[in-house]
Amino acid sequence: MRFLEQMMKIDRRWIYLAIGLAVIIPAIIPFTVPVPVSKEVKNVHDFVENTDSNNPLFLAMDYDPSSMAELNPMAEAILKHAFSEDRKVIIVTLAQFGPGMVEEITTRIGKEYNRQYGVDYAFLGYRPYPAITIMLMGTDFRVPFPQDYYGTPLDSLPIMQGVKNFNNVRGVIDLTAGNTADMWIVYGNGRFNFPLAIGITGVMAADYYQYLQSDQIFGIIPGVKGAAEYEQMIGKPGQGKEQVSYQLVAHSVIILFIVMSNVAYFATRRQKKTIGGAQ
Protein backbone atom coordinates (compact mmCIF):
# COMPACT_ATOMS: atom_id res chain seq x y z
CA MET A 1 0.00 0.00 0.00
CA ARG A 2 2.88 2.33 0.76
CA PHE A 3 4.13 1.84 -2.83
CA LEU A 4 0.67 2.73 -4.20
CA GLU A 5 0.53 5.86 -2.02
CA GLN A 6 3.92 6.92 -3.33
CA MET A 7 2.66 6.34 -6.87
CA MET A 8 -0.04 8.95 -6.26
CA LYS A 9 2.58 11.51 -5.26
CA ILE A 10 5.23 10.65 -7.89
CA ASP A 11 7.20 13.62 -9.25
CA ARG A 12 6.27 14.10 -12.93
CA ARG A 13 10.00 14.24 -13.80
CA TRP A 14 10.31 10.50 -13.07
CA ILE A 15 7.64 9.91 -15.71
CA TYR A 16 9.56 12.09 -18.20
CA LEU A 17 12.71 10.10 -17.42
CA ALA A 18 10.90 6.77 -17.93
CA ILE A 19 9.49 7.90 -21.28
CA GLY A 20 12.91 9.25 -22.30
CA LEU A 21 14.57 5.93 -21.48
CA ALA A 22 11.79 4.02 -23.25
CA VAL A 23 12.42 6.03 -26.41
CA ILE A 24 16.21 5.56 -26.20
CA ILE A 25 15.97 1.72 -26.01
CA PRO A 26 14.95 1.20 -29.69
CA ALA A 27 17.66 3.70 -30.70
CA ILE A 28 20.27 1.41 -29.13
CA ILE A 29 18.63 -1.95 -29.92
CA PRO A 30 16.70 -1.48 -33.20
CA PHE A 31 13.83 -3.84 -33.99
CA THR A 32 10.95 -3.86 -36.48
CA VAL A 33 7.22 -4.07 -35.86
CA PRO A 34 4.67 -5.33 -38.42
CA VAL A 35 2.38 -2.55 -39.69
CA PRO A 36 -1.05 -3.66 -40.95
CA VAL A 37 -2.37 -1.41 -43.74
CA SER A 38 -5.72 0.33 -43.20
CA LYS A 39 -8.29 1.04 -45.93
CA GLU A 40 -8.16 4.83 -45.55
CA VAL A 41 -4.38 4.93 -46.15
CA LYS A 42 -4.62 2.40 -49.00
CA ASN A 43 -7.15 4.69 -50.70
CA VAL A 44 -4.56 7.50 -50.83
CA HIS A 45 -1.89 5.09 -52.12
CA ASP A 46 -4.22 3.75 -54.83
CA PHE A 47 -5.20 7.28 -55.84
CA VAL A 48 -1.55 8.20 -56.49
CA GLU A 49 -0.98 4.82 -58.18
CA ASN A 50 -3.93 5.25 -60.56
CA THR A 51 -3.14 8.86 -61.48
CA ASP A 52 -2.55 9.48 -65.16
CA SER A 53 1.05 10.61 -65.75
CA ASN A 54 -0.22 13.70 -67.64
CA ASN A 55 -2.69 14.67 -64.94
CA PRO A 56 -0.76 16.29 -62.07
CA LEU A 57 -1.36 15.62 -58.41
CA PHE A 58 -1.77 18.65 -56.17
CA LEU A 59 0.12 18.30 -52.89
CA ALA A 60 -0.43 20.94 -50.18
CA MET A 61 2.23 20.68 -47.48
CA ASP A 62 0.58 22.95 -44.90
CA TYR A 63 2.85 22.37 -41.92
CA ASP A 64 6.01 23.78 -40.43
CA PRO A 65 9.08 22.23 -38.77
CA SER A 66 7.26 21.81 -35.43
CA SER A 67 5.15 19.02 -37.02
CA MET A 68 7.73 17.55 -39.38
CA ALA A 69 8.22 14.51 -37.11
CA GLU A 70 4.79 13.24 -38.14
CA LEU A 71 4.22 14.81 -41.54
CA ASN A 72 7.62 14.67 -43.26
CA PRO A 73 7.50 10.84 -43.45
CA MET A 74 4.12 11.13 -45.24
CA ALA A 75 5.35 13.83 -47.63
CA GLU A 76 8.48 11.85 -48.46
CA ALA A 77 6.54 8.61 -49.01
CA ILE A 78 3.98 10.29 -51.32
CA LEU A 79 6.66 12.13 -53.31
CA LYS A 80 8.79 8.96 -53.63
CA HIS A 81 5.72 7.03 -54.78
CA ALA A 82 4.68 9.70 -57.29
CA PHE A 83 8.19 10.23 -58.69
CA SER A 84 8.97 6.50 -58.96
CA GLU A 85 5.73 6.03 -60.97
CA ASP A 86 6.45 9.06 -63.20
CA ARG A 87 3.56 11.13 -61.81
CA LYS A 88 3.65 14.92 -61.98
CA VAL A 89 3.21 16.88 -58.74
CA ILE A 90 2.32 20.54 -58.10
CA ILE A 91 3.22 21.58 -54.54
CA VAL A 92 2.20 24.54 -52.38
CA THR A 93 2.44 25.39 -48.70
CA LEU A 94 -0.08 27.44 -46.78
CA ALA A 95 1.96 27.29 -43.55
CA GLN A 96 4.03 30.36 -42.76
CA PHE A 97 7.21 28.52 -41.75
CA GLY A 98 6.80 25.78 -44.36
CA PRO A 99 8.56 27.08 -47.51
CA GLY A 100 12.19 26.38 -46.58
CA MET A 101 11.38 22.90 -45.34
CA VAL A 102 9.17 22.05 -48.34
CA GLU A 103 11.86 23.24 -50.76
CA GLU A 104 14.46 21.03 -49.05
CA ILE A 105 12.27 17.90 -49.24
CA THR A 106 11.08 18.38 -52.84
CA THR A 107 14.57 19.22 -54.14
CA ARG A 108 16.18 16.27 -52.32
CA ILE A 109 13.63 13.68 -53.45
CA GLY A 110 13.43 15.20 -56.94
CA LYS A 111 17.20 14.71 -57.32
CA GLU A 112 17.02 11.20 -55.86
CA TYR A 113 14.53 10.17 -58.60
CA ASN A 114 16.05 12.30 -61.40
CA ARG A 115 12.94 14.46 -61.72
CA GLN A 116 13.22 17.74 -63.57
CA TYR A 117 11.95 20.88 -61.85
CA GLY A 118 9.22 22.63 -63.85
CA VAL A 119 8.54 19.52 -65.96
CA ASP A 120 7.88 16.77 -63.41
CA TYR A 121 7.18 18.91 -60.36
CA ALA A 122 6.82 22.53 -59.31
CA PHE A 123 6.75 24.33 -55.98
CA LEU A 124 4.48 27.35 -56.17
CA GLY A 125 5.49 28.69 -52.74
CA TYR A 126 3.59 30.14 -49.79
CA ARG A 127 0.62 32.48 -49.45
CA PRO A 128 -1.02 33.64 -46.21
CA TYR A 129 -4.77 33.34 -45.47
CA PRO A 130 -5.40 29.70 -46.50
CA ALA A 131 -9.17 30.03 -47.10
CA ILE A 132 -8.75 32.95 -49.50
CA THR A 133 -5.81 31.28 -51.25
CA ILE A 134 -7.75 28.02 -51.75
CA MET A 135 -10.72 29.91 -53.23
CA LEU A 136 -8.47 31.94 -55.52
CA MET A 137 -6.71 28.77 -56.71
CA GLY A 138 -10.14 27.40 -57.58
CA THR A 139 -10.44 30.28 -60.06
CA ASP A 140 -6.89 30.20 -61.41
CA PHE A 141 -3.60 29.14 -59.78
CA ARG A 142 -2.03 32.25 -61.36
CA VAL A 143 -4.12 34.67 -59.27
CA PRO A 144 -2.52 33.87 -55.89
CA PHE A 145 0.67 32.49 -57.48
CA PRO A 146 1.71 34.62 -60.49
CA GLN A 147 5.21 33.16 -59.99
CA ASP A 148 6.55 29.98 -58.43
CA TYR A 149 8.72 29.94 -55.28
CA TYR A 150 11.82 30.80 -57.35
CA GLY A 151 10.22 33.77 -59.15
CA THR A 152 9.52 31.98 -62.46
CA PRO A 153 6.16 32.94 -64.02
CA LEU A 154 3.80 29.93 -63.92
CA ASP A 155 3.18 30.13 -67.68
CA SER A 156 6.89 29.45 -68.25
CA LEU A 157 6.71 26.10 -66.43
CA PRO A 158 5.91 23.13 -68.75
CA ILE A 159 4.03 21.32 -65.92
CA MET A 160 1.58 24.26 -65.70
CA GLN A 161 0.67 24.24 -69.42
CA GLY A 162 -3.06 23.56 -69.64
CA VAL A 163 -3.38 23.60 -65.86
CA LYS A 164 -5.60 26.49 -64.85
CA ASN A 165 -7.33 25.44 -61.62
CA PHE A 166 -8.47 22.40 -59.61
CA ASN A 167 -10.44 21.12 -62.65
CA ASN A 168 -7.12 20.35 -64.33
CA VAL A 169 -5.49 18.33 -61.52
CA ARG A 170 -6.22 14.73 -60.54
CA GLY A 171 -7.00 15.67 -56.94
CA VAL A 172 -5.60 17.28 -53.82
CA ILE A 173 -3.68 15.68 -50.96
CA ASP A 174 -3.33 18.03 -47.99
CA LEU A 175 -0.71 17.29 -45.34
CA THR A 176 -1.50 19.51 -42.41
CA ALA A 177 -0.96 20.09 -38.71
CA GLY A 178 -3.66 22.71 -38.23
CA ASN A 179 -7.04 23.97 -39.30
CA THR A 180 -6.10 24.15 -42.98
CA ALA A 181 -7.63 20.65 -43.21
CA ASP A 182 -11.00 22.26 -42.39
CA MET A 183 -10.37 24.94 -44.98
CA TRP A 184 -9.57 22.42 -47.71
CA ILE A 185 -12.74 20.51 -46.79
CA VAL A 186 -15.02 23.57 -46.53
CA TYR A 187 -13.62 25.99 -49.13
CA GLY A 188 -11.91 23.44 -51.39
CA ASN A 189 -14.00 20.28 -51.60
CA GLY A 190 -17.17 22.10 -50.50
CA ARG A 191 -16.89 24.80 -53.16
CA PHE A 192 -15.06 23.06 -56.05
CA ASN A 193 -15.88 19.39 -55.35
CA PHE A 194 -12.47 17.92 -56.24
CA PRO A 195 -11.21 14.60 -54.79
CA LEU A 196 -9.49 15.38 -51.48
CA ALA A 197 -7.40 13.31 -49.07
CA ILE A 198 -5.69 14.50 -45.90
CA GLY A 199 -2.56 13.51 -44.00
CA ILE A 200 -2.81 14.80 -40.45
CA THR A 201 -1.07 14.70 -37.09
CA GLY A 202 -2.14 12.14 -34.50
CA VAL A 203 -3.73 14.85 -32.33
CA MET A 204 -6.16 15.74 -35.13
CA ALA A 205 -6.93 12.28 -36.46
CA ALA A 206 -9.99 11.37 -34.38
CA ASP A 207 -11.75 14.59 -35.43
CA TYR A 208 -11.57 13.95 -39.19
CA TYR A 209 -12.83 10.39 -39.69
CA GLN A 210 -16.38 11.77 -39.95
CA TYR A 211 -15.46 13.38 -43.29
CA LEU A 212 -14.36 9.99 -44.59
CA GLN A 213 -17.75 8.52 -43.78
CA SER A 214 -19.53 11.38 -45.60
CA ASP A 215 -17.24 11.00 -48.68
CA GLN A 216 -15.98 14.58 -48.36
CA ILE A 217 -12.50 13.06 -48.31
CA PHE A 218 -11.50 9.75 -49.85
CA GLY A 219 -8.57 8.93 -47.55
CA ILE A 220 -6.75 9.81 -44.33
CA ILE A 221 -3.12 9.26 -43.36
CA PRO A 222 -3.20 9.54 -39.54
CA GLY A 223 0.12 10.41 -37.88
CA VAL A 224 3.27 8.32 -38.05
CA LYS A 225 1.31 5.08 -38.14
CA GLY A 226 -0.34 6.19 -41.37
CA ALA A 227 3.04 7.23 -42.78
CA ALA A 228 4.46 3.81 -41.84
CA GLU A 229 1.57 2.12 -43.66
CA TYR A 230 2.21 4.17 -46.80
CA GLU A 231 5.94 3.35 -46.66
CA GLN A 232 5.04 -0.33 -46.29
CA MET A 233 2.84 -0.23 -49.41
CA ILE A 234 5.50 1.38 -51.60
CA GLY A 235 8.23 -0.88 -50.18
CA LYS A 236 10.42 2.04 -49.11
CA PRO A 237 10.75 2.01 -45.30
CA GLY A 238 11.62 5.44 -43.91
CA GLN A 239 11.22 7.43 -40.71
CA GLY A 240 7.55 6.44 -40.37
CA LYS A 241 8.34 2.73 -40.18
CA GLU A 242 11.37 3.40 -37.97
CA GLN A 243 9.27 5.40 -35.50
CA VAL A 244 6.73 2.60 -35.00
CA SER A 245 9.13 0.53 -32.86
CA TYR A 246 9.81 3.58 -30.66
CA GLN A 247 6.06 4.18 -30.40
CA LEU A 248 5.47 0.58 -29.27
CA VAL A 249 7.89 0.87 -26.32
CA ALA A 250 6.75 4.38 -25.33
CA HIS A 251 3.04 3.46 -25.51
CA SER A 252 3.67 0.33 -23.42
CA VAL A 253 5.31 2.45 -20.71
CA ILE A 254 2.45 5.00 -20.79
CA ILE A 255 -0.18 2.24 -20.56
CA LEU A 256 1.74 0.74 -17.62
CA PHE A 257 1.75 4.14 -15.87
CA ILE A 258 -2.00 4.61 -16.51
CA VAL A 259 -2.84 1.15 -15.11
CA MET A 260 -0.59 1.63 -12.06
CA SER A 261 -2.00 5.10 -11.35
CA ASN A 262 -5.59 3.86 -11.58
CA VAL A 263 -4.88 0.89 -9.30
CA ALA A 264 -3.18 3.27 -6.85
CA TYR A 265 -6.06 5.76 -7.04
CA PHE A 266 -8.79 3.20 -6.37
CA ALA A 267 -6.77 1.38 -3.67
CA THR A 268 -5.98 4.59 -1.75
CA ARG A 269 -9.59 5.82 -2.16
CA ARG A 270 -10.91 2.55 -0.70
CA GLN A 271 -8.42 2.82 2.18
CA LYS A 272 -9.52 6.40 2.92
CA LYS A 273 -13.19 5.31 2.91
CA THR A 274 -12.40 2.45 5.33
CA ILE A 275 -10.55 4.79 7.68
CA GLY A 276 -13.42 7.28 7.43
CA GLY A 277 -15.94 4.51 8.27
CA ALA A 278 -13.92 3.38 11.31
CA GLN A 279 -13.97 6.89 12.73
Next chain:
Amino acid sequence: MTGGQLLLNGLAAFLTLCIFSFLYRDNPFYKFAERLVAGVATGYWTMLLFHTNFVPVVWNRLAHDGRYEYIIPTMLGLMMWTRFSKKWSWVSRYSIAFYIGISSGITITLSLYASLFRQLEATINQPLTFDAAGISSFLIIVGVLSALVYFFFSAAHKGSMGVISRIGIYVIMIGFGAGFGMTVMGRIALLVQRVIFLRGYVNSLTAFFGG
Protein backbone atom coordinates in the same frame (compact mmCIF):
# COMPACT_ATOMS: atom_id res chain seq x y z
CA MET B 1 29.36 15.18 -43.60
CA THR B 2 31.55 18.29 -43.85
CA GLY B 3 32.90 20.19 -40.84
CA GLY B 4 30.44 23.05 -41.52
CA GLN B 5 27.43 20.72 -41.59
CA LEU B 6 28.67 19.05 -38.43
CA LEU B 7 28.91 22.46 -36.74
CA LEU B 8 25.37 23.44 -37.81
CA ASN B 9 23.96 20.08 -36.70
CA GLY B 10 25.86 20.53 -33.43
CA LEU B 11 24.08 23.85 -32.92
CA ALA B 12 20.73 22.14 -33.64
CA ALA B 13 21.59 19.35 -31.16
CA PHE B 14 22.55 21.93 -28.51
CA LEU B 15 19.27 23.84 -29.00
CA THR B 16 17.29 20.57 -28.81
CA LEU B 17 18.90 19.79 -25.45
CA CYS B 18 18.26 23.38 -24.29
CA ILE B 19 14.53 22.93 -24.97
CA PHE B 20 14.43 19.48 -23.34
CA SER B 21 16.09 20.92 -20.21
CA PHE B 22 12.73 22.56 -19.37
CA LEU B 23 11.42 19.09 -18.44
CA TYR B 24 13.60 19.29 -15.35
CA ARG B 25 12.89 22.94 -14.54
CA ASP B 26 12.88 26.39 -16.13
CA ASN B 27 16.45 27.60 -16.76
CA PRO B 28 18.49 30.17 -18.76
CA PHE B 29 19.34 27.65 -21.53
CA TYR B 30 15.65 27.01 -22.17
CA LYS B 31 14.86 30.75 -22.11
CA PHE B 32 17.67 31.42 -24.59
CA ALA B 33 16.43 28.76 -27.04
CA GLU B 34 12.81 29.85 -26.67
CA ARG B 35 13.58 33.52 -27.40
CA LEU B 36 15.88 32.57 -30.26
CA VAL B 37 13.01 30.68 -31.92
CA ALA B 38 10.64 33.62 -31.45
CA GLY B 39 13.16 36.11 -32.89
CA VAL B 40 14.23 33.99 -35.86
CA ALA B 41 10.60 33.11 -36.68
CA THR B 42 9.51 36.76 -36.70
CA GLY B 43 12.40 37.86 -38.90
CA TYR B 44 11.98 34.90 -41.28
CA TRP B 45 8.24 35.42 -41.75
CA THR B 46 8.51 39.18 -42.25
CA MET B 47 11.10 38.82 -45.01
CA LEU B 48 9.27 35.84 -46.56
CA LEU B 49 6.02 37.81 -46.73
CA PHE B 50 7.77 40.78 -48.30
CA HIS B 51 9.77 38.94 -50.97
CA THR B 52 7.38 36.12 -51.92
CA ASN B 53 4.04 37.86 -51.37
CA PHE B 54 4.16 41.67 -51.36
CA VAL B 55 6.58 41.97 -54.30
CA PRO B 56 4.94 39.52 -56.79
CA VAL B 57 1.30 39.93 -55.74
CA VAL B 58 1.12 43.68 -55.03
CA TRP B 59 4.19 45.60 -56.23
CA ASN B 60 4.81 43.83 -59.57
CA ARG B 61 1.13 43.94 -60.50
CA LEU B 62 0.83 47.66 -59.77
CA ALA B 63 4.23 48.89 -60.92
CA HIS B 64 5.00 46.56 -63.85
CA ASP B 65 1.78 44.90 -65.07
CA GLY B 66 -0.46 48.01 -64.93
CA ARG B 67 -3.14 46.09 -62.98
CA TYR B 68 -4.53 49.19 -61.24
CA GLU B 69 -7.53 47.35 -59.76
CA TYR B 70 -5.07 46.09 -57.15
CA ILE B 71 -5.02 49.65 -55.73
CA ILE B 72 -8.31 48.87 -53.92
CA PRO B 73 -7.05 45.94 -51.77
CA THR B 74 -3.73 47.76 -51.32
CA MET B 75 -5.54 50.84 -49.97
CA LEU B 76 -7.65 48.65 -47.66
CA GLY B 77 -4.43 47.06 -46.39
CA LEU B 78 -2.74 50.42 -45.86
CA MET B 79 -5.79 51.70 -43.96
CA MET B 80 -5.19 48.95 -41.38
CA TRP B 81 -1.96 50.73 -40.37
CA THR B 82 -3.97 53.68 -39.04
CA ARG B 83 -4.65 51.55 -35.95
CA PHE B 84 -1.34 52.85 -34.60
CA SER B 85 -2.75 56.39 -34.45
CA LYS B 86 -5.33 57.33 -31.81
CA LYS B 87 -6.68 60.08 -34.06
CA TRP B 88 -7.01 58.04 -37.26
CA SER B 89 -7.63 54.52 -35.98
CA TRP B 90 -11.33 54.75 -36.99
CA VAL B 91 -10.24 54.53 -40.64
CA SER B 92 -9.14 50.91 -40.12
CA ARG B 93 -12.71 49.94 -39.28
CA TYR B 94 -13.66 50.20 -42.97
CA SER B 95 -11.04 47.57 -43.87
CA ILE B 96 -12.19 45.33 -41.02
CA ALA B 97 -15.84 45.78 -42.02
CA PHE B 98 -15.00 44.87 -45.62
CA TYR B 99 -13.08 41.77 -44.52
CA ILE B 100 -15.73 40.60 -42.02
CA GLY B 101 -18.54 41.15 -44.53
CA ILE B 102 -16.91 39.08 -47.25
CA SER B 103 -15.67 36.33 -44.89
CA SER B 104 -19.08 35.97 -43.22
CA GLY B 105 -20.86 35.70 -46.56
CA ILE B 106 -18.52 32.98 -47.79
CA THR B 107 -18.03 31.14 -44.51
CA ILE B 108 -21.65 30.87 -43.34
CA THR B 109 -22.91 29.22 -46.52
CA LEU B 110 -19.94 26.93 -47.15
CA SER B 111 -19.50 25.91 -43.50
CA LEU B 112 -23.18 25.03 -43.16
CA TYR B 113 -22.98 22.98 -46.34
CA ALA B 114 -19.69 21.16 -45.65
CA SER B 115 -19.81 20.77 -41.87
CA LEU B 116 -23.54 20.35 -41.19
CA PHE B 117 -25.63 19.39 -44.23
CA ARG B 118 -23.14 16.89 -45.70
CA GLN B 119 -22.71 15.28 -42.25
CA LEU B 120 -26.47 15.09 -41.71
CA GLU B 121 -26.92 13.60 -45.16
CA ALA B 122 -24.24 10.98 -44.49
CA THR B 123 -25.86 10.05 -41.16
CA ILE B 124 -29.38 9.81 -42.62
CA ASN B 125 -28.20 7.73 -45.58
CA GLN B 126 -26.64 4.98 -43.43
CA PRO B 127 -27.68 1.59 -44.85
CA LEU B 128 -29.22 -0.55 -42.07
CA THR B 129 -28.45 -4.09 -43.20
CA PHE B 130 -27.75 -7.35 -41.35
CA ASP B 131 -23.99 -7.42 -41.93
CA ALA B 132 -20.83 -5.73 -40.58
CA ALA B 133 -21.55 -2.51 -42.51
CA GLY B 134 -25.10 -2.47 -41.16
CA ILE B 135 -23.89 -2.86 -37.56
CA SER B 136 -21.41 -0.02 -38.12
CA SER B 137 -24.22 2.17 -39.52
CA PHE B 138 -26.45 1.31 -36.56
CA LEU B 139 -23.67 2.28 -34.11
CA ILE B 140 -23.14 5.60 -35.94
CA ILE B 141 -26.86 6.46 -35.74
CA VAL B 142 -27.09 5.45 -32.05
CA GLY B 143 -23.89 7.38 -31.28
CA VAL B 144 -25.02 10.59 -33.02
CA LEU B 145 -28.52 10.58 -31.51
CA SER B 146 -27.43 9.70 -27.97
CA ALA B 147 -24.63 12.31 -27.98
CA LEU B 148 -27.15 14.92 -29.20
CA VAL B 149 -29.57 13.93 -26.41
CA TYR B 150 -26.78 14.39 -23.84
CA PHE B 151 -26.54 18.07 -24.91
CA PHE B 152 -30.32 18.55 -24.97
CA PHE B 153 -31.05 20.49 -21.78
CA SER B 154 -34.73 21.38 -22.33
CA ALA B 155 -35.90 18.14 -20.70
CA ALA B 156 -34.75 16.48 -17.49
CA HIS B 157 -32.36 13.56 -18.04
CA LYS B 158 -34.63 11.04 -16.30
CA GLY B 159 -36.23 7.79 -17.44
CA SER B 160 -35.61 7.00 -21.14
CA MET B 161 -33.95 10.41 -21.65
CA GLY B 162 -31.57 9.54 -18.81
CA VAL B 163 -30.70 6.16 -20.35
CA ILE B 164 -30.07 7.67 -23.80
CA SER B 165 -27.99 10.55 -22.41
CA ARG B 166 -25.99 8.00 -20.38
CA ILE B 167 -25.22 6.13 -23.63
CA GLY B 168 -24.35 9.55 -25.12
CA ILE B 169 -21.74 10.27 -22.46
CA TYR B 170 -20.15 6.84 -23.03
CA VAL B 171 -19.96 7.58 -26.76
CA ILE B 172 -18.33 10.93 -26.05
CA MET B 173 -15.87 9.26 -23.63
CA ILE B 174 -14.90 6.73 -26.32
CA GLY B 175 -14.27 9.68 -28.67
CA PHE B 176 -12.07 11.39 -26.06
CA GLY B 177 -10.20 8.12 -25.50
CA ALA B 178 -9.47 7.73 -29.22
CA GLY B 179 -8.35 11.37 -29.33
CA PHE B 180 -6.08 10.90 -26.30
CA GLY B 181 -4.49 7.77 -27.78
CA MET B 182 -3.74 9.55 -31.06
CA THR B 183 -2.44 12.60 -29.13
CA VAL B 184 0.03 10.39 -27.22
CA MET B 185 1.22 8.98 -30.56
CA GLY B 186 1.70 12.49 -31.92
CA ARG B 187 3.59 13.79 -28.89
CA ILE B 188 5.84 10.72 -28.72
CA ALA B 189 6.57 11.18 -32.45
CA LEU B 190 7.99 14.64 -31.70
CA LEU B 191 10.31 13.18 -29.07
CA VAL B 192 11.28 10.20 -31.24
CA GLN B 193 12.19 12.44 -34.18
CA ARG B 194 14.56 14.44 -31.97
CA VAL B 195 16.08 11.25 -30.49
CA ILE B 196 16.68 9.92 -34.02
CA PHE B 197 18.30 13.26 -34.93
CA LEU B 198 20.55 13.19 -31.84
CA ARG B 199 21.54 9.58 -32.54
CA GLY B 200 22.42 10.55 -36.12
CA TYR B 201 24.48 13.48 -34.85
CA VAL B 202 26.43 11.29 -32.41
CA ASN B 203 27.11 8.80 -35.26
CA SER B 204 28.31 11.67 -37.50
CA LEU B 205 30.62 12.93 -34.76
CA THR B 206 32.06 9.44 -34.27
CA ALA B 207 32.57 8.99 -38.01
CA PHE B 208 34.15 12.47 -38.41
CA PHE B 209 36.66 12.16 -35.60
CA GLY B 210 37.09 8.39 -35.74
CA GLY B 211 37.63 8.04 -39.49
